[in-house]
Amino acid sequence: MAAVQAEDPAGDPAEEVILAGAPEFPHARARGPLRDLLDWAGRDGLPVSYVAAAAEVAGAGAAAAVTGLDGRPGPGATLKPTPTRTVLPVLWEALIGESGDGKNPSINHALTPAAEYYAALLADWDARCQAGDDCPRPQAVVQSSIGAEAITRWLSATGGGGILRNGELASFLKGLGQYKSGGGSDRYDAMDLWSGDPISMERVGPGGGRRNSVQIYVRQPRLSVIGGLVTGNLKLLGSETDGLRARFLPVLPSSVIIPRLDETGEKIPASWHDAIMRLYTCQQSREWGLGGEARAIIRAAASEWATRKREGTDPATVRTMLAKADEQCMRIALVVSELENPGKGGLIPGWAAEYAVARIEYALGCWLALGSDQTMAFSRKDEVMNAAVSDLLRLIERRPAGKNERKWMARRDIQRSQVGGATTSFLVDELIRAYLRAYPGTVTVCTDKDLVRFPRARLADRLEIPGGPSRGPAPVIVWAPLRHAPQPKRTHYALRKLSGPDSLPNIGLHVPDHVSAGQPNDPHAGTPGTATRQFLSDSFLPDSFPPEPDTDSNVRSAVSAASSRRDDPEPAGLTGLSPLPADPAPPCSTEDFLRAVRLAC
Numbered sequence: 001m002a003a004v005q006a007e008d009p010a011g012d013p014a015e016e017v018i019l020a021g022a023p024e025f026p027h028a029r030a031r032g033p034l035r036d037l038l039d040w041a042g043r044d045g046l047p048v049s050y051v052a053a054a055a056e057v058a059g060a061g062a063a064a065a066v067t068g069l070d071g072r073p074g075p076g077a078t079l080k081p082t083p084t085r086t087v088l089p090v091l092w093e094a095l096i097g098e099s100g101d102g103k104n105p106s107i108n109h110a111l112t113p114a115a116e117y118y119a120a121l122l123a124d125w126d127a128r129c130q131a132g133d134d135c136p137r138p139q140a141v142v143q144s145s146i147g148a149e150a151i152t153r154w155l156s157a158t159g160g161g162g163i164l165r166n167g168e169l170a171s172f173l174k175g176l177g178q179y180k181s182g183g184g185s186d187r188y189d190a191m192d193l194w195s196g197d198p199i200s201m202e203r204v205g206p207g208g209g210r211r212n213s214v215q216i217y218v219r220q221p222r223l224s225v226i227g228g229l230v231t232g233n234l235k236l237l238g239s240e241t242d243g244l245r246a247r248f249l250p251v252l253p254s255s256v257i258i259p260r261l262d263e264t265g266e267k268i269p270a271s272w273h274d275a276i277m278r279l280y281t282c283q284q285s286r287e288w289g290l291g292g293e294a295r296a297i298i299r300a301a302a303s304e305w306a307t308r309k310r311e312g313t314d315p316a317t318v319r320t321m322l323a324k325a326d327e328q329c330m331r332i333a334l335v336v337s338e339l340e341n342p343g344k345g346g347l348i349p350g351w352a353a354e355y356a357v358a359r360i361e362y363a364l365g366c367w368l369a370l371g372s373d374q375t376m377a378f379s380r381k382d383e384v385m386n387a388a389v390s391d392l393l394r395l396i397e398r399r400p401a402g403k404n405e406r407k408w409m410a411r412r413d414i415q416r417s418q419v420g421g422a423t424t425s426f427l428v429d430e431l432i433r434a435y436l437r438a439y440p441g442t443v444t445v446c447t448d449k450d451l452v453r454f455p456r457a458r459l460a461d462r463l464e465i466p467g468g469p470s471r472g473p474a475p476v477i478v479w480a481p482l483r484h485a486p487q488p489k490r491t492h493y494a495l496r497k498l499s500g501p502d503s504l505p506n507i508g509l510h511v512p513d514h515v516s517a518g519q520p521n522d523p524h525a526g527t528p529g530t531a532t533r534q535f536l537s538d539s540f541l542p543d544s545f546p547p548e549p550d551t552d553s554n555v556r557s558a559v560s561a562a563s564s565r566r567d568d569p570e571p572a573g574l575t576g577l578s579p580l581p582a583d584p585a586p587p588c589s590t591e592d593f594l595r596a597v598r599l600a601c
């Protein structure tokens with residue numbers, strides 16, 4: 001018989017909760033050595049999103065390190081979007097997933113060139129020592145275990161650049177304030193590190209005297225951080241409004257890790273190895289600027305992010321990250337530009353700006369998919385039950401999908417797995433009822449007796465549910481909530497011709513959101529079905545939320561339609577950039593948008 005939805009005590013039918021789905025990583029927007037590495041990761045069976053995040057951090061660390069002609073370390077690459085603003089190659093990224101998702105292998109492969117570079121430095125140092133030279137040991141370019149104050153000493157010796165990598169990012173986060181009463185100021189010092197603010201540290205040190213024996217100054221720290229983090233440790237990043245959490249770019253696994261065990265496996269692309277080596281051996285500082293195309297793309301995205309933050313309709317974690325989205329975007333654009341043209345400097349190319357914007361949208365989508373870690377608890381029992389519900393949700397979403405592309409778990413399997421410590425029938429029923437309150441419409445029963453036990457469950461024929469035709473008691477099925485493919489708000493890109501009295505007016509163009517994160521060769525890129533294939537640990541119902549249709553329109557009509565619109569004030573943080581149109585223009589395709597960019601710039 002058809003499924004019937006039980007009514008709640010108030011008489012209203014329980015409305016099923018639909019969660020945000022995991023976004024698709026913008027793999028197709030990468031170019032150069034980075035794209036070569038991501039293509040290799042896909043063939044090798046590693047999650048492309050994890051490898052990309054580790055590669056971005058590897059590129060940031062290499063772009064920040066330079067040894068001058070005099071042998072002294074100094075600053076590397078910088079980006080000057082305006083005369084008074086400097087953007088540094090500093091990225092902090094957290095690979096979020098469960099054990100076995102491929103976090104450590106992804107980091108190790110991306111950082112292989114950095115490890116080989118340092119191994120060569122050690123070999124040269126060892127040879128010189130054996131020849132009788134008295135020379136200091138070269139400083140490591142990558143650290144895996146180091147205290148908060150030791151980081152300052154290390155950065156002082158390297159000239160400010162370095163990479164901190166942790167297989168478990170929890171070790172770094174728990175180490176902040178570990179040996180200080182009340183936690184100390186390590187968390188706030190870490191935020192300053194991300195910002196690139198100068199570090200001045202003085203300590204009394206050993207012995208007496210009137211002067212402090214430890215005096216360390218780092219003019220421009222450029223520390224990048226990469227590490228894995230299980231979902232249960234997200235709270236270590238701080239509260240949802242904590243500034244430390246906003247400094248980390250979250251990354252979810254783009255696929256289930258399937259390691260290659262045959263003899264046809266490929267080595268890491270030579271282009272990736274060469275790009276990192278060229279950055280580490282570059283002997284001059286270089287400065288990048290924003291060209292017309294890149295400036296227009298980033299300016300428009302920053303305006304959209306500022307508007308989205310003011311609207312306040314996103315969770316607290318997303319709103320906090322939106323405050324730093326433009327800075328993160330320009331840092332990524334700087335790093336990927338350096339990877340394509342190591343040590344060159346010049347103007348940020350348009351493709352790098354597009355990749356950076358799509359990359360930030362991906363990070364925002366990850367926070368939406370992870371959801372809020374805040375819960376309303378009126379008692380200790382509520383706190384325990386809320387944690388158990390979260391554990392049950394993660395467990396179900398990691399299971400393979402059934403015939404209808406939805407993930408589920410039978411009540412008896414929940415009891416066997418002892419989720420949240422629910423070992424008895426009574427505790428399992430309490431857990432399922434709490435889960436049903438959190439996610440209405442996610443429990444299906446076959447008998448009136450079970451409907452009494454779970455009043456808000458759906459009643460269905462036994463033949464219509466998984467495991468129903470088998471012998472034995474009628475099953476109780478707990479489903480994962482539906483997740484829709486993420487559809488970010490449409491971005492209004494604005495362009496302004498930089499010279500000439502007959503310059504093009506501001507152009508407000510709609511860019512299809514699913515194109516920004518999909519693969520160009522896949523006609524269904526960005527659809528819920530694609531998201532299901534790409535991130536298997538989420539639950540989507542294919543075709544439940546079809547993407548909005550793309551409407552192609554002539555670029556010139558979009559220009560003329562937008563020419564009469566007034567301009568909004570400039571978004572905070574991007575001083576000197578042209579204002580944006582206040583009202584949206586008629587939509588156009590991505591190809592028309594890119595063509596308009598080149599015409600205007």
